[in-house]
Amino acid sequence: QKRFTVLFRRMNDAAALADAETGIILEANEPAERLWGRSISELVGQHQTILHPPAISDEAKKAFEDHIEELKKNNRASIQVPILRKDGSLAPAEISSSLIEINGRMMILGVFRDITEREKMQQERREQDAQIQLASRLTSIGTLAAGVAHEINNPLGGLLNTADTIVTYADRPEVVRESGSLMLRGLTHMRDVARAILDQNRLDRSAQHLR
Numbered sequence: 001q002k003r004f005t006v007l008f009r010r011m012n013d014a015a016a017l018a019d020a021e022t023g024i025i026l027e028a029n030e031p032a033e034r035l036w037g038r039s040i041s042e043l044v045g046q047h048q049t050i051l052h053p054p055a056i057s058d059e060a061k062k063a064f065e066d067h068i069e070e071l072k073k074n075n076r077a078s079i080q081v082p083i084l085r086k087d088g089s090l091a092p093a094e095i096s097s098s099l100i101e102i103n104g105r106m107m108i109l110g111v112f113r114d115i116t117e118r119e120k121m122q123q124e125r126r127e128q129d130a131q132i133q134l135a136s137r138l139t140s141i142g143t144l145a146a147g148v149a150h151e152i153n154n155p156l157g158g159l160l161n162t163a164d165t166i167v168t169y170a171d172r173p174e175v176v177r178e179s180g181s182l183m184l185r186g187l188t189h190m191r192d193v194a195r196a197i198l199d200q201n202r203l204d205r206s207a208q209h210l211r
Contacts, residue, residue: 013111018048020099020106025050035093035114037086048110053084067097071108075099083112092119144197151193155186162186 008015014032018025028043036043036051043050063079070077076098083093096111162183169175 008109011111013113015109015111016043016048016051018108018110020108023048026107032112035085035091035112036083042086048108051083051110051112053082053090067095071097071099080115083114091116148193148197152190155189159183159186 008017008027009029011029011031014035015029016025016032017027025043025046025048028040030040032043033039064081067077067079076096078094078096080092080094082090084090092115094113094115096113098109098111100107100109162179165179166176166183169179
């Protein structure tokens with residue numbers, strides 16, 4: 001008992017000890033005071049629900065229920081849920097819980113670690129990854145646009161020349177037929193380029209959905 005008390009009070013992380021049956025907080029350490037902004041006397045004697053916001057998402061409720069079930073089954077469990085400070089602010093926390101027996105009494109030892117900075121770094125990393133992906137996509141679009149312009153510009157110049165030839169030699173059927181044939185080849189090429197771009201776009205979108 002004395003050894004546990006010494007270790008409990010020397011923990012670097014916030015810790016709270018609660019009765020396993022009633023959920024009443026029996027002890028808390030100094031880091032817990034700093035984490036919740038409440039004195040030990042304000043924490044002790046309260047139900048452990050005071051440590052968390054009264055309204056949490058259905059997903060968080062389900063996670064907490066699973067946490068309790070795992071704790072009962074394995075005597076230890078961990079979870080990430082928000083904690084509620086005295087000033088009303090919320091902070092994401094990682095909780096490691098253990099079911100222990102002290103003097104014949106079952107208790108829950110909860111060790112709480114503020115992961116605000118960790119989540120902030122993860123969010124910044126996600127934003128950086130999104131920016132990199134956006135820059136890569138914009139680069140790809142620019143490359144694609146340049147390629148399309150090149151593929152269309154060459155036959156387009158030929159089509160303009162062909163149209164001019166048809167207008168100039170409208171009275172010569174053989175020239176008109178030859179020019180019409182050239183125009184058809186040019187238009188077919190432009191159609192094939194457009195189809196290839198559309199097909200590639202569909203493949204890219206399908207690949208994104210599979211990720």
